[in-house]
Amino acid sequence: MPVILEILISLLLVSGGIFGLVGSFGLVKLPDTMTRLHAPTKASTLGVGGVLIASMIHFAAFGREFSFHELIITLFLFLTAPITAHFLAKATIHRDFRPKDLPATGRPVGWACFETQPKKTPAEK
């Protein structure tokens, strides 16, 4: 049984390392800011998630007791990665794009980075 667990932990560690390396390499390799957002937010998060799960299995199998510590960090990282990506994309649009370069929103209000929220009528409040 420990041999199977060792193989599982090693697989998780190796795949996590590869995903982390790919994520960081994409940060250097990809051509512009908006495409560069993809690499770290997806691949790196998956890589660190693999390492954290490997650590959890390791301490459950060979340590003293089972704990959910790593699962908390994994959950936190998986929740916060999309939020940071969204904020960075918004900041990039705000700084590097002009309103006429962007596609139409198809709604009466334009992109949130450039137009203010329309005033609400008393009926909507």
Added chain:
Amino acid sequence: MISFALTFSFVCFGLGLLFNLYRIAIAPGIADRVLALDTMVINAIALLILYGIREGTAVYFEASLLFAMFGFISTVAYCKFMLRGDIIE
């Protein structure tokens, strides 16, 4: 077998940190630098967890949890600053 996998992961995340340092030094805009810092925090968390596995102690969970929280908060604060020129209005 686990020690070989650990060494491989150490090398991978260390190389990742070097790539991030390069991107922080040479970047076309400020958003790229903030993104590289965020990725650097994620790689540092992975390295801390790997070191915890190698040493066999559970001390490094708290450190990595703090890293995760402060990395997220600092990235959001930087983005807010880029968007509005102010963090708390």
